[in-house]
Amino acid sequence: ERAVARLARYLRRNPQVRSSLNAQNIGLALNAFSKWPDNPDCQSTASLLADMLASNNSLRHxxxxxxxxxxxxxxxxxxxxxxxxxxxxxxxxxxxxxxxLG
Structure with missing residues (x-):
């Protein structure tokens, strides 16, 4: 959990790194963060990644x-x-x- 929370903090604090994630990386990161849904770092970074997906049609596709x-x-x-x-x-x-899909 600590390692995943550390990754979440890193992505949250570095918007340039976060924006460089491709579609597959976002899915994998969300999956990792979801293993600890009550962890505040995982939760807040998942929210940021979700916002990227919601606002970017190309990324979803x-x-x-x-x-x-x-x-x-x-x-x-x-x-x-x-x-x-x-x-x-x-x-x-x-x-x-x-x-x-599939």
Whole structure:
């Protein structure tokens, strides 16, 4: 947990590094943070990554089926965080509209 929280803090404090993450990396990071959903560092950075997904259509469309699944599973750990809920809705919409994922 400490290592993942450290990664979360690093990404939160470094917007340039955060913005360099590709779609697969975001899905993997969200998945890692979701293992400790009550950890404040994991939660806050997941919210930032969710905001990236919610606001960037190209990023969502760059995700393959596994990345979408990872991200949706992770985001489900924070249903009461608005950014996470919006990102999950956008990913679910993509899944519903693209039958080729998977």
């Amino acid at each position: 760059a995700m393959d089926g596994q990345s979408v699944a990872n991200a949706l599973n992770a985001l489900s750990k924070w249903p009461d965080i608005p950014r996470c809920a919006v990102a999950a809705d956008e990913l679910a919409r993509r899944l519903a509209n693209n039958h080729n």
